[in-house]
Amino acid sequence: MxxxxxxxxxxxxxxxxxxxxxxxxxxxxxxxxxxxxxxxxxxxxxxxxxxxxxxxxxxxxxxxxxxxxxxxxxxxxLGLDRTYKAILVGAGNLGQAIANYSGFRKAGFEIKALFDANPRMIGLKIREFEVLDSENIEEFIQKNDIDIAILCIPKNGAQELMNRIVKVGIKGVWNFAPIDLEVPKDVIVENVNLTESLFTLSYLMKESE
Structure with missing residues (x-):
């Protein structure tokens, strides 16, 4: 179809x-x-x-x-009859909240690892995951056939990271970084901009007054 x-x-x-x-x-x-x-x-x-x-x-x-x-x-x-392997990049407050959300596994999205570039975060345990160094992200993606990357990182460095991960097979990105990323045509990006959503709420509240 x-x-x-x-x-x-x-x-x-x-x-x-x-x-x-x-x-x-x-x-x-x-x-x-x-x-x-x-x-x-x-x-x-x-x-x-x-x-x-x-x-x-x-x-x-x-x-x-x-x-x-x-x-x-x-x-x-919606494609929920299959399983997707995902990694989460950015183990700060937002990343931890997403990693702890139980609904992913029920829907067939399996987070396989958490990554961060901050030396103070590397090695910390979040849920069952030890935070890994994002320097090694390409090797992990290739060895584990990862489908999706969840980006919870600042906009600085987000495009560079995107360039790295699409080269090794990432085909879907759930992007929480506040930046419009440039990707090849065969890579799907779903942007979630929390500030834009909040600003929309602010506008609608103002208009309702």
Whole structure:
């Protein structure tokens, strides 16, 4: 199924569908209509049907959606039916918080190692990981077939590090560094800028006054 023409707006709504459907499964709800799903999620029923129709027909007229089947199919669309090996670079406060988040493993993302360039951090134990020296990051990526790098580092040096890790096979980056990184076309970067998100909140609060 070729989904290259699916808009990013639709793709960014899929994780929300997956989360809400998981909540419904936890409540032993087995089927739901697009109208009922609309009431829960906040998207219109028409929007929900259009989004899901991009990936095939999941609902049945007069029945609605099988919650378990739809949850499973959206998980497959999101690539959650496979395991990703990840490293985390930057073992400061943000990096430690992410490393301690239990949801990654449940979703199939396995953090294999933590790295830092600060000599005071190297050798410290965070969860089950000993923080490794980022000087040795290329060798670790190659030996362990790492798919994803999570960057929790300052913007100074982030591009240089990116250049190093893509050369040895990293294909996906979850970037918390406050910089727009330049990468080859075959490398996917998802930027998470906490300050920009906070500024957006500030704007919306101001506009609501």
């Amino acid at each position: 070729g989904n290259k023409n699916i808009s990013m707006a639709v793709i960014r709504r899929l994780p929300k569908y997956h989360r809400y459907l998981g909540d419904l499964l936890d409540k032993d709800i087995q089927r739901i209509s697009s109208k009922e799903l609309s009431d829960i999620i906040g998207f219109t029923a028409s929007q929900i049907r259009q989004d899901l129709n991009n990936f095939g027909g999941f609902g049945q007229q007069g029945y609605g959606y099988n919650v378990e089947a739809l949850h499973s199919e959206i998980g497959k669309i």
